[in-house]
Amino acid sequence: MSEKILITGALGQIGSELALALRTIYGEANVLSTDIQEKEKVSDPYYERLDVMDDAQIEEIVSKHKITVVYHLAAMLSATAEKYPRKGWDLNMESLLTFLDLAKDKKIKQLYWPSSIAIFGPDTPKVNTDQNALAIPTTVYGISKRAGEFWCNYYHEKFGVDVRSIRYPGLISWKTRPGGGTTDYAVDIYYQALEEGKYECFLSENSALPMMYMDDAIRATIELMQADAEKLTVRTSYNLNGMSFTPKEIAAEIQKQIPDFEITYKPDFRQAIADSWPASIDDAVAQKEWGWKPEFDLGKMTEAMLANLKVKLN
Ligand code: NAD
Ligand code: AKB
DSSP: OOOOEEEESTTSTTHHHHHHHHHHHHOGGGEEEEESSOGGGOOOTTEEEOOTTOHHHHHHHHHHTTOOEEEEOOOOOHHHHHHSHHHHHHHHHHHHHHHHHHHHTTSSSEEEOOEEGGGOOTTSOSSSBOTTOOOOOOSHHHHHHHHHHHHHHHHHHHHOOOEEOEEEOEEEOSSSOOOSOSTTHHHHHHHHHHHTSEEEESSOTTOOEEEEEHHHHHHHHHHHHHSOGGGOOOSSOEEOOOEEEOHHHHHHHHHTTOTTOEEEEOOOTHHHHHHTSOSSBOOHHHHHHHOOOOOOOHHHHHHHHHHHHHHHHO
């Protein structure tokens, strides 16, 4: 029997691409996209409005569509959550617990929930940050993701819930723009390079952060969800490495194709968030347990981003 999949936050940067990928595997009608947006405003025939703060509505949709697997993506990202701390905490935490309870009660059989490199903090070793490195986050978003990881592990240990998770780095994509993160500059820069020929960066030139091209992130997500449960020892969340670069380095890569491109730097409140995160990630455990290997480096990603955006923006 094919899985019946529910994606929350499906209109966002990840969900919009994950839905396409899952539909090619499981069939269009077996993947229900949901988000807070009204149904009338979305052209997808397999879309429903679902506010993840509404437990009763979640239960109703899961039961009505006989959902077996949930990808719970709806969340508030790092920069926005610093502005609305209580709202960010409530959204990121309460909705996760609702889905964990559904899995505990056997109303769904598998749950995917993304964590983030934001779980690490200023005391974490910055380079090649290990799976089990000290993780004392100093942002609301990071605190919510770290707490979420512990809840996932707790529900797995105590109730046998099959919940799986990845600590995504900053994700870079051209189909849907990102929503309120600290790594968003690495998407904005490509748009501005093509549209304006210049970019004012909200991080300083040498702020190195872990990043990943969306194609790799989607493939990793599906590979983890399809992995043999016996092989998985991590039920908090897996470190995942793609690449690591600074604003200066991404600008230099863009200049190989757009020689006149200019970058200036005007760090804002997001600089402090970036400063508290690792510069690069060690993902040896994901490699060993489910065979993770990224395909995109900075050069290959820049070619793909500029080629796709040139078509999109014309
Ligand atoms: P996004 O901001 O692009 O999308 C989130 C979606 O959630 C939006 O479409 C929004 O409308 C929806 N949403 C907000 N409140 C909602 C509610 N009450 N009910 C239903 N939907 C609601 O985020 P994203 O980048 O696609 O991230 C998805 C997940 O991946 C999040 O959990 C995020 O923390 C995690 N993540 C993302 C990145 C990244 O770089 N994009 C990195 C690490 C982790
Ligand atoms: C953000 O910047 O908030 C996200 C993330 C790394 O979790 N992109």
